[in-house]
Amino acid sequence: MRTCVRWWGRGGPLARSGVLLLLIPPFLLALQLLVVGPWLPRATRVGVEEQEGAVAFSVISIEPEKNSRQRGSPSRGPGLEEEEEVEVEDGGRREGARAFEDENEMHSRQMGPGTLEVQPWASDKPSFTAELNRIVTYIARAQLNCSRVLSPGQAQASHPPADSPHWLLCAEDWLLPAADRPCVAYSFSMNGGDADFLKTVSLLGCEVHSFDPSNSNASGGHLGNSLASNHGDGGVVxxxxxxxxxxxxxKRKHKTRGNLGSVSQTLADIMAALGHHTVHFLYADLLSAEWRVFQNWIELGTLQSVHHLVATVHLQWAGFEVGGTNEEVLRYWFSVLQGLQIFGLKLVHSSAGEGHSVLKQTVSNAHSSYTLSWVNTRH
Structure with a gap:
């Protein structure tokens, strides 16, 4: 024992240093495993959660896949704005993401007999001036000359007036419904600007339906409430x-006559509820929702049932659920107009509105809105 104590006393410091050197690496390894190790997976999870928690966007695109590979084509579809996801619990967020994906797939399938083809750029590269000039040229020039027309508030056909009225209906015999056949007219307006239209189609003896969600005198939001007194009763609005x-x-359900159950429905469902297969005259001032409504009509093939269309298009801003760069929006608008033409609609009259603002830019060669009159030459 005394020898051991003496040995320890003589070699104590060196021995203790050697022992410590031998213990340090295992100690550090144990420290890493016991203290740092358990946090590594959590750190990884936190990084992923932070990424998942960041605001995400789903783009609803109308552009066919083949067009996305065209030269100068944007990475996201033109004309439709990005939808922002709501951040919720993990499970709810994933379910919401799935819902957005389902909606995207629905739009990409282009439900219906028609497809909205996105047109090529007006020039070699995206250009606001080129795109605007193409649209203005298109909507300011009649595609069909009518020798006899119906002017606002008039039910007697006459030669085109010298002044430019707000709208015109082409009154060529082959474009008007026969006198012994039912005539149906719809009007969608919230600003009372359809008064002359309602007067004209009423004098023609049409079955007339006026739609206005702000109208307190309407049929309580249920189409069936006023149909019995109107069906076949020409001139009654x-x-x-x-x-x-x-x-x-x-999930589309068959809409029976007089049964819609909502104050907002597609034109196809409204026609089904009213028992109509054809709308001879349709007036629409949709306050910047017209572009997406037109797209719906193109994709579902509803336009084949509309004979005369009078609609106001608004250019001040992109419109409801329409987004992208100014050039993309203009190209989308032109694509929609081309879609109308593909279904047989020919422009017979154009009337410029007030102002010179296009996509919040002041321009000299265009107006903020145009009221356009089309006729379907396929009927």
Whole structure:
């Protein structure tokens, strides 16, 4: 024992240093495993959660896949704005993301007999001036000359007036409904600007339906409430607290006559509820929702049932659920107009509105709105 103590005393410091050197690496390894190790997976999870928790966007694109590979084509579809996801619990967020993906797939499938083809750029590269000039040239020039027309508030056909009225209906014999056949007219307006239209189609003896969600005198939001007194009763205007929807429902149900159950429905569903296969005259001032409504009509093939269309298009801003750069929006608008033409609609009259603002830019060669009159030459 005394020897051991003496040995320890003589070699104590060196021995203790050697022992410590031998213990340090295992100690550090144990410290890493016991203290740092358990946090590594959590750190990884935190990083992922932070990424998942960041605001995400789903783009609803109307552009066919083949067009996305065209030269100068944007990475996201033109003309439709990005939808922002709501951040919720993990499970709810994933379910919401799935819902957005389902909606995207629904739009990409282009439900219906028609497809909205996105047109090529007006020039070699995206240009606001080139795109605007193309649209203005298109909507300011009649595609069909009518020798006889119906002017606002008039039911007697006459030669085109010298002045430019707000709208015109082409009154060529082959374009008007026969006198012994039913005539149906719809009007969608919230500003009372359809008074002359309602007067004209009423004098023609049409079955007339006026749709205005702000109308307190309407039929309580249910189309069936006023149909019995109107069906076949020419000249009587039925007013409905109803508006146009452009979003196709996820699961379409057959709409029976007089049964809609909502104050916002697609034109196809409204026609089905009213028992109409044809709308001879349709007036629409949709306050910047017209572009998406037109797209819905193109994709569902509803336009083949419309003979005369009078509609105001607004250019001040992109419109409801329409987004992208100014050049993309202009190209989308032109694509929609081309879609109308593909279904047989020919422009017979154009009337410029007030102001010179296009996509919040002041321009000299265009107006903020145009009221356009089309006729379907396929009927």
């Amino acid at each position: 039925s007013r409905h607290k109803m508006w146009l929807e452009w979003r196709a429902p996820r």
